[in-house]
Structure formats: C-alpha cells, structure tokens
Amino acid sequence: MRRHRLSKRILAETAPASLRAIADSGHEMCGHGWSQDVITPTLDEHSERRMIHRAADALEAATGQRPVGWVSPRCTPSDSTARLLAEAGFRWFGDVFDADLPYLIETAAGPIVGLPFDLDVNDLPCTSGTASPIASWTPRFGRRSTRNGRRTASRSSTSRCTPTSRAAPPAGPR
DSSP, rough: TTTTTSSOOOOOOOOHHHHHHHTTTOOOOOOOOOOOOGGGGGGGGGHHHHHHHHHHHHHHHHHHSOHHHHHHHHOOOOOOOOHHHHHOOEEEEEEEOOOOSSSEEEETTTEEEEEEEETTOHHHHHHSSOOOOSSSGGGSEEEEEEETEEEEEOTTTTOOOOOTTTOOOOOOOO
C-alpha cells in the first residue's frame, strides 16, 4: 500500500473530487462501511450505528448526496443492520443472500429493501484468487468471443481471474 501511496482511509477522504465527479455524472453512491477489516456482526449496536453514520456522512460531504444504499463491509450484516440502516434513512441494502429478487424487509425502524448479493456482482472470486464463482463458469473467464450475438468468454480461456477479466453468464446449452 505504501508503494502505491494508498491508505486504509476511504475514497471520500482521499479522493473527494473524484467521487463528486462520479456522483455529478448521475451515479448513485452506496455506503460500504468505513473499513474492509470490519466484520459487522462482531460490533456492538452502538459501534455499528456509528460506522454507518461515519461512512454516510463522509460520502455526503464528498458528493453532496446522502447515500440511500448500503453493502456492509465483506457483505457481513449483523442481526441489527437492516434496522439500523432503515433508522438512518437508507432505502436499500445489498446484504441478503436468501433470494434472487429484491424484497421488502419490515424493521422496527421502518421498511428497507433487501437486494440479493450474489456471485454475478461479487468480486471476491477475482480478488481471492479462486476464480471459481460457479464451477460451470470457470472455463468462461479470460478471452472473449461472440456467440449467438452475446459476448462470452471462450471455453479455451484460462480459469484464473485477472484484474480486467469478467465473467459472462453461461451462453446456454452447447
């Protein structure tokens, strides 16, 4: 991290102008905690609430927009996360793993939408070096080709992720 002059601070502190430009171009900012070394279920409720507000305040200060969406650090919500987010004014969070479609979650602080977080959007396989989010997709990482008008990765490609590789959905029966 020192070699690349990176820190553990969030982009809202280190690159606020970049975040402002992203928000100004129409993108919605999403809260993602303060640090990825936090495992939310290990926090007491006061500490989790403080982390949520600290991250949301920093994003709002950098972009001029209060975030309305949240994905917990490491996608590890606590039993209180949905309620604390609803309490803080968030409208959705992407920490649910029990469905394929968004759904409304009623909490004591009001409703919040749960957005499923699955391997279609998870970068963990690439960053962990496993590159096997779904066994049938493994051969599809790497070089891209076109099949039936859809971009897919070729079967002959490597199964290792690189920083620029992307997984395409299976192209159907072969």
